[in-house]
Amino acid sequence: EEDGIDVIHARSRVPAWIGYWASRRTRKPFVTTCHGFYAPHPASSVMMWGRVVVVPSQALGRYLIDRFGVPPERLRVIPRGVDLSEFTPPPNHLVGGQPHEARPWRIGLIGRLSTIKGHDVALRALHQLVQNRLAVRLCVVGDAPSHKPHIRSALEQMSRSLQIDHAIEWLGMRHDIPEVLRSLDLVIVPSVYPESFGRTVIEAQAVGVPVVASRLGALADIIEEGETGLLVEPGNPTALAAAVTRLLSDDALRRRLSQSARSRVEQRFSLEQMVEGYEAVYQDCVTNPRVVVWKLSAMGDFVLAAPSLRTIRRRFPTSHISIVVGRELRELAAHCPYVNEVILYHPKPRDWSRQVVRRLVRRVRQGAFDLSIDLQNSRLTHLMAWSSGVLRRLGYDRRGGWCLTQRVPLPKAAMDPIAHQFELLRAADITPDGTNLEVWPTDADEQAASRLLAEQQLDSRKPLIGLHPGGSVRWHTKRWPQERWAALCDRLADAGMQVVITGSASEQPLIEALRRLTRSNPAIVAGRTSLLELACLIRRCAVFVTHDSAPLHLAVAMGRPTVALFGPTDARRHAPPSPLVRALSKKVFCSPCYSPRCRTITHACMTRLSVDEVFDAVKQCASST
Numbered sequence: 001e002e003d004g005i006d007v008i009h010a011r012s013r014v015p016a017w018i019g020y021w022a023s024r025r026t027r028k029p030f031v032t033t034c035h036g037f038y039a040p041h042p043a044s045s046v047m048m049w050g051r052v053v054v055v056p057s058q059a060l061g062r063y064l065i066d067r068f069g070v071p072p073e074r075l076r077v078i079p080r081g082v083d084l085s086e087f088t089p090p091p092n093h094l095v096g097g098q099p100h101e102a103r104p105w106r107i108g109l110i111g112r113l114s115t116i117k118g119h120d121v122a123l124r125a126l127h128q129l130v131q132n133r134l135a136v137r138l139c140v141v142g143d144a145p146s147h148k149p150h151i152r153s154a155l156e157q158m159s160r161s162l163q164i165d166h167a168i169e170w171l172g173m174r175h176d177i178p179e180v181l182r183s184l185d186l187v188i189v190p191s192v193y194p195e196s197f198g199r200t201v202i203e204a205q206a207v208g209v210p211v212v213a214s215r216l217g218a219l220a221d222i223i224e225e226g227e228t229g230l231l232v233e234p235g236n237p238t239a240l241a242a243a244v245t246r247l248l249s250d251d252a253l254r255r256r257l258s259q260s261a262r263s264r265v266e267q268r269f270s271l272e273q274m275v276e277g278y279e280a281v282y283q284d285c286v287t288n289p290r291v292v293v294w295k296l297s298a299m300g301d302f303v304l305a306a307p308s309l310r311t312i313r314r315r316f317p318t319s320h321i322s323i324v325v326g327r328e329l330r331e332l333a334a335h336c337p338y339v340n341e342v343i344l345y346h347p348k349p350r351d352w353s354r355q356v357v358r359r360l361v362r363r364v365r366q367g368a369f370d371l372s373i374d375l376q377n378s379r380l381t382h383l384m385a386w387s388s389g390v391l392r393r394l395g396y397d398r399r400g401g402w403c404l405t406q407r408v409p410l411p412k413a414a415m416d417p418i419a420h421q422f423e424l425l426r427a428a429d430i431t432p433d434g435t436n437l438e439v440w441p442t443d444a445d446e447q448a449a450s451r452l453l454a455e456q457q458l459d460s461r462k463p464l465i466g467l468h469p470g471g472s473v474r475w476h477t478k479r480w481p482q483e484r485w486a487a488l489c490d491r492l493a494d495a496g497m498q499v500v501i502t503g504s505a506s507e508q509p510l511i512e513a514l515r516r517l518t519r520s521n522p523a524i525v526a527g528r529t530s531l532l533e534l535a536c537l538i539r540r541c542a543v544f545v546t547h548d549s550a551p552l553h554l555a556v557a558m559g560r561p562t563v564a565l566f567g568p569t570d571a572r573r574h575a576p577p578s579p580l581v582r583a584l585s586k587k588v589f590c591s592p593c594y595s596p597r598c599r600t601i602t603h604a605c606m607t608r609l610s611v612d613e614v615f616d617a618v619k620q621c622a623s624s625t
Helices: 013-026 042-048 058-068 119-131 150-161 177-182 199-207 237-248 251-268 271-287 299-304 306-315 327-334 353-366 379-387 417-427 443-455 482-494 505-516 531-539 550-557 611-624
Strands: 008-010 030-033 052-055 075-077 105-110 136-141 168-172 186-189 211-214 230-232 291-295 321-326 341-345 371-374 392-396 406-408 464-468 498-501 543-547 562-565 581-584
Touching: 008 013, 013 030, 013 042, 030 042, 030 271, 042 058, 052 058, 052 271, 058 075, 105 119, 105 177, 105 199, 119 136, 119 150, 119 237, 136 177, 150 168, 177 199, 186 199, 186 237, 199 211, 199 251, 211 237, 230 237, 237 251, 291 306, 291 379, 299 306, 299 327, 299 417, 299 550, 306 321, 306 417, 321 327, 321 353, 327 341, 327 531, 341 353, 353 379, 371 379, 371 417, 379 392, 392 417, 406 417, 443 531, 464 482, 482 498, 482 505, 482 611, 498 505, 531 550, 543 550, 543 611, 550 562, 562 611, 581 611
Parallel strands: 008 030, 030 052, 052 075, 105 136, 105 186, 136 168, 186 211, 211 230, 291 321, 291 371, 321 341, 371 392, 392 406, 464 498, 464 543, 543 562, 562 581
Antiparallel strands: none
16 A cells, blocks of 8 residues: 555565455456466465466466466466576587587486475486596585475485486576576476476577477476477386487487477567566556456346446446356347456356355456446445455445445436446546447347248337337236227227237236237247347337336347336436437326335225326337437
8 A cells, every 4th residue: 555556466475465455455357377286275365366376387277277277368487587698508609419538428307306396207318427437527516405305315315325426416496497508418307297387498599409208297387398308107217218319319319309499489489578478467467357247137127227337437447347147138248349258256056155156256256356336336236346355346325335446426416327327437537438228139030020020020110119018927016907908909900000019928828818818910039039139129110019027128228219218217216318219107196105005905006097198108219200
């Protein structure tokens, strides 16, 4: 906080635990770099919590995906870099050339003395080379940790027992590695445990020294077999000795491998490229926050959220944006061009709610999001955003507002639903730029709607009027009486218009009862369309008539004039702000009551809407198209 830090980057586990909690408190992006094949232990888990998890090799990245479940999109492979101005071939050096006859071949083994580095394998391979009367000397660079001096003692004892101690130079810790490499003819890396990268390999290649390494971990990624080095079976001294013999006896092969390796290091493993990779990560963290938007339920509300999603995408054009939706919204969300990912809430029926919430929280936590925008504005979504560890959590201040980091006061004035969402976005410095609704049907949806209408054998010379007499099962108070809908069908037919009645599969009994009340013959397609196919069908209507329900917003999104019947809800708060909408409502003392059950039993807010009023509104809308 005092230093104005923008990004917190941890490169090992203890600093990571400190840095993670500093990140949570200051709400700054948290980045980690994993340098090893960690055992799946709770102490190591913090290294996987970075918004970006940097690994030096593809091999380590695959390991973290498999063993720790790190999402691939959060991984960045940034190889270690070598300073090419420091690690250079010696002057007038013929890469891979023949050594001076007065000295043996110098083979380097660079790294701390450890059982995983394969020093014992190297000693056994050296024993075979000496037995084959090859003039070689093994130069061992590095020492054992101060608390494990027995490792060197064991290796020295092994060399004496193999009678090869005369062919070994124990160089200990050195700080002039470029000079040491320039004195060598060959470098071996006989590791028996996967390496996360293999810095010794690229440093040797940069100096022009050929390399033989174990086919293990990242070593197999950074060495192209037969092109930039040789790979051997790990833990096999015979294979290592054979590869060394092959290289030392073939001048042309050494020269070709060394030249190709130096060229590849210049192309892929320079220090400048490593710095640029980290700079890109930091820049991405600062300028492209990962955003999660919450919209769990209500199809109509999702359509109304389209302007907000469009605005968020324009504000963050290159950011990763995810949206959390309920199962019934997945069809709409899957086609939204403004989000990168759809996360489903309650994807399976009959799931225990707590299990579903825990599973969803775990999934969102994996996304390492920087910003949560709660368009659902429920206590549940506030709590899930907090539990998911999102750094900044934006939402309207209501019950459960303690879970938010930025509480926006609820507007007191009545405003349309899009303006209501825009007030929230402005609090996050996201400037709204349009209120047009959108849905995103495919060509297949358009074709399905055309086929469905063709089956009805409608007269193309007559205007087509769509009626949607159903709606939310919970909100029966929003519905206009069935006999009124039937009378409207007949009035429209008498006026030379054709009627198509839409609805869901669950509304078929209601619509069948309505059909029996009519004397005309309306086309009925209830239960025969998906949501996006319904949108395409609505596009073919001259006018669409519906309650305060999802098809109202679909019709506006498809650009069709719409007559909307409002009763227990306020049109000022729920009708889309569009000139295409003709909202009809009656002022009664109890309206808007926002109750799914009429408390006066009269249902006056809907029954006072006459067939004549609705018919006249349809005629006016039809004449204006």
